[in-house]
Amino acid sequence: MARIKPKQLLIQSKTKKGPTRISYSSIITWNLIVVLVVLSLYATYRHWHHRPSFDTEMDLPQAENVERSEDSAKLSTPRYAIMETAKGSITIEIYKDASAGVVERFINFCKSDYFKGMPFRHVIKNFVIQGGDFDFNGASQEWILKAKASGENALSPKHEAFMIGTTKNPNDKGFDIFITTAPIPDLNDKIVVFGRVIKGQDIVQEIEEIDTDDHYQPKTPIGIINIMLRQKL
Template identity: 85%
Template sequence: MDLPRAENVEISEDSTKISTPRYAIMDTLRGSITIEISKDASAGVVDRFINLCKIDYFKGMPFRHVIKNFLIQGGDFDLNGAAQEWILKAKASGENSLSPKHEAFMIGTTRSPNNKGFDLFITTAPIPDLSDKIILFGRVIKGEDIVQEIEEIDTDEHYQPKTPIGIINIMLIQEL
């Protein structure tokens, strides 16, 4: 089953301010993942994530990199860009020093001046300190088994899934 590619969408930083939902339910081809949105995260990143959810930006978005014991990455980005470079270098170097800031099942996005896309990361293990690469804005509180199932899919030598896997949709909610 082919997933449609999310289109580049530019979101104005002046978008109408909305009440920040506490949770996001990410439906994937393998099941649902419940994310607690961090109230302490960067307000701009959280607002951007929420605005993109509201316009169905993530609907049909594929996971482009699935790296066992590291992370799952979805998003609209250049596959030859900087994000791919640091992801593959970090995994290949075998860096596994633990960082309490980037433990397993954290949700984040790249630190990037590019407003046209949005990378979405789910860490699958404690990973090296990526504070200069990823802004965390949430954590998985239900569906860790789904994240682990996605982490086990077959990938090619570039960590790209051999079978399409991705996000069906993300729904925002205030209460569980």
């Protein structure tokens, strides 16, 4: 085999290519690509991770949305009403779970000062005190007779004394208030209970003791000075 001369070896070594160097711009470009890929994968993960809860909220039945709005309305409903009378103040707890229409009308009338100066038109001892424009003359005797004849009926909390109610079939122009002074089971057929007296029962009893005529109308006028709403006592 012919031996390669030293001169030829030198020429061959010069012609051999050295290792290729990667430029800084290539390094930066590849780093950017890697960062973009990582960010894309992270964004995709977050999207799919939160999508089920989002879809669930979007697909809620309409009835559930209505329930949420009703719950919000209950939370914003005033919890108490302070009834000022000539005898003193009566604190009423408003039943938020009572008829929504009745509670709403009562609150609206309170805000418009509808009850300011309203007289107690009928006071029936051991029965009810009634204020407002409802014609109670014909019904009062009937209710008393029913109450006496049905003493054996079972009573629930809404039939107790010191409950607050209003006419079951009211007209659109007014609002009557009834305060029971004894347990009245049959009254449930006549009024809608929407609250109870939690303070001032003695004031109710003082009003109950005033003198009335044969139609249960107070001989000396007495009524509601005003009713104010409260969220807290």
